[in-house]
Amino acid sequence: MSIRKLFDDIRSADLFNAFWKYPEEKNLSVLASRLPHIKSAKELRSAVAQICNYVFEENEEGSFLYTEAQNLLKHAEAVVEKALAMASVTGSNSDIISIKEEKDKNKFVVWENAVINKLCHLYKESLLAFCKDMPVYEIEEHIKIVLYGRRQAQHSALEESAH
Numbered sequence: 001m002s003i004r005k006l007f008d009d010i011r012s013a014d015l016f017n018a019f020w021k022y023p024e025e026k027n028l029s030v031l032a033s034r035l036p037h038i039k040s041a042k043e044l045r046s047a048v049a050q051i052c053n054y055v056f057e058e059n060e061e062g063s064f065l066y067t068e069a070q071n072l073l074k075h076a077e078a079v080v081e082k083a084l085a086m087a088s089v090t091g092s093n094s095d096i097i098s099i100k101e102e103k104d105k106n107k108f109v110v111w112e113n114a115v116i117n118k119l120c121h122l123y124k125e126s127l128l129a130f131c132k133d134m135p136v137y138e139i140e141e142h143i144k145i146v147l148y149g150r151r152q153a154q155h156s157a158l159e160e161s162a163h
Helices: 003-013 028-037 041-058 064-090 097-131 136-148 150-162
Strands: none
Touching: 041 064, 041 097, 064 097
16 A cells, blocks of 8 residues: 555545645645655654644644644654664664664664554544534435545435436
8 A cells, every 4th residue: 555645545535624634735645745755763753743743833722633633743752762762672783784774674664554554543533533423324425525526426416316
């Protein structure tokens, strides 16, 4: 699964801007586009922190997005600290640089997957919270909008009412 495609799909399909609105120029696709160039867990933590800080600036403390960004930032810090602690325990001055690079790459993949999983989890949680008190019909309509876009969902609704 391509992280760039995943985040672009989430961003482009997400029409629920009232509950999931990252500013256009600092949204998840920015993080996705930077991932291929990021070489360490610290750099990825920095990219996540930049996005979260922008969310903090744009939203009131205590709001859903503010809290969600805080949780993501805490998770990022914890995962990086754990990765760095593991690196210092297992790391040794090896003459073979390629082995160290391979270990670093593996640690980065573990970190990257943790961030992807956390973002997906947060997105799923926000979607569940958003739909929790809605009638089934409304949830179905929102799912159609997310999957097919607003116009396509309206078109399929017209087709269903014609039958």
